[in-house]
Amino acid sequence: DDDDDASSSSSASGDDAVAPARSFxxxxxxxxxxxxxxxxxxxxxxxxxxxxxxxxxxxxxxxxxxxxxxxxxxxxxxxxxxxxxxxxxxxxxxxxxxxxxxxxxxxxxxxxxxxxxxxxxWRDLSPSGEFRCFVWRGDLVGACQRDVSNFYPFLPALAEEYAELLATHWQDVVCGHFPSRDYVFDVYVTSNRRVKIIDFNPWGGGTLPLLFEWHELQRRGSGEGGFTDDLEVRVVTSQGHIRPGLRLGVPFDMVDRSPSGAIAAFAERQQREREREAAAAAAREEAAAAVETAAPGGGDDDE
Structure with missing residues (x-):
């Protein structure tokens, strides 16, 4: 009996040592x-x-x-x-x-x-329409494609047009209203060229400069406030310039323990997925352009 009591006591103390699951x-x-x-x-x-x-x-x-x-x-x-x-x-x-x-x-x-x-x-937005804009000392000093893990063949030809769209939107809607002089904001350009604000982020820190470097953006500021002349919009210009996407990340040990050749197969699958997504985005863009030509001003993503 004493042994049973000791065993029960030991078991109870062991159970007490386990932290209960937290609930909110x-x-x-x-x-x-x-x-x-x-x-x-x-x-x-x-x-x-x-x-x-x-x-x-x-x-x-x-x-x-x-x-x-x-x-x-x-x-x-x-x-x-x-x-x-x-x-x-x-x-x-x-x-x-x-x-x-x-x-x-x-x-x-x-x-x-x-x-x-x-x-x-949640809204199903085409990643090809998302852009990150950088404001330093009150000047819009750069903008770039937000989805740097994909190449969209139609984007390079639209860079200059988007530069004008983004600069105009910033001057008309954002400039003078946001309390900080240094910040980053993300936008979505709809198929009928309307600009929608997605979010604001602090300058530096955990915010990623994507296709830029922070030091080159800081050199572009004029200090005048509201300056947007010669705004550069950077986009991925070829498949070779694609940067790895965080959404494709997995723990290293998960991949490393796969059978021989699994890493290469994993990379190949992700490459095919990126190519399919880019092709689908291009098809959506062409379809949207065709609809706008038939019915000016239309577009479901203009809400």
Whole structure:
């Protein structure tokens, strides 16, 4: 009996050592209600970052989420989100490294009282229409294709036209209204050449310059504010200039443990997928142009 009691006591203490699964029923309910209110599919963002670096975990390889579980999965797996919570302010001039020294990531995260989970209605946008614009010291100093993991054959010929569209939109809608002089914003150009704002991001830090380098963008500013002359819009000009996409990422050990030749096969499959996506985007662009020619001013993505 004594042995049984000791065994039971040992088992109980072992069970006590296991941390219980954490539950956030209120947050889960709020997220579920928001998903329902937004049409059943949303794109999440925490503070400044969307968890695009974690889309390799999603069945759709996108940030499209249909329920709270999918939202939480992407947020937990995202390095960009973790950076925003624990290290977002380290590049700032007034960041005190001594105050942050010795604090665990969870303690640093608890200091970010302004962390906000944003859910937006999911829309199926063609990646070829997404562009990132860079504003330095009040000047629009550059813009580029946002999806740098694909080559769209029709984009290089549209670069000059898009430069005028983006500059005009920034001057008419954004310039003078955004509180910072240094920032980045993403837009979507519809098939009938309307420009829609997607999001704003801080300059530098976790924001990617994509087809530019930060130092070259900073050299372009005039300091006058509102300057957009000779705006350069960069796009991927050939298959050879494609940069790897985060959504194609997987843990190294997952690929490395595959059978011999799996890495090459994986790369080949992803290349075929990129080519199919580029061809589909080109077909959509041609179809949209044909519809606009027949019925000027039309276009479903103008809402």
């Amino acid at each position: 029923p209120t947050l889960e309910r709020v997220v579920r209600d928001a998903v329902d209110a937004l049409g059943g599919a949303v794109a999440p963002k925490l503070s400044w970052s969307a968890p695009k670096d974690a889309t390799w975990m999603a069945t759709t390889s996108t940030t499209r989420c249909l329920n709270p579980g999918e939202v939480f999965l992407l947020l937990k797996a995202s390095d960009a989100v973790a950076h925003d919570l624990s290290d977002a302010y380290s590049p700032c001039r007034d960041f005190d490294a001594d105050d942050a020294a010795g604090l665990r990531a969870s303690q640093l995260a608890s200091l970010r009282a302004d962390a906000t989970l944003t859910l937006t209605r």
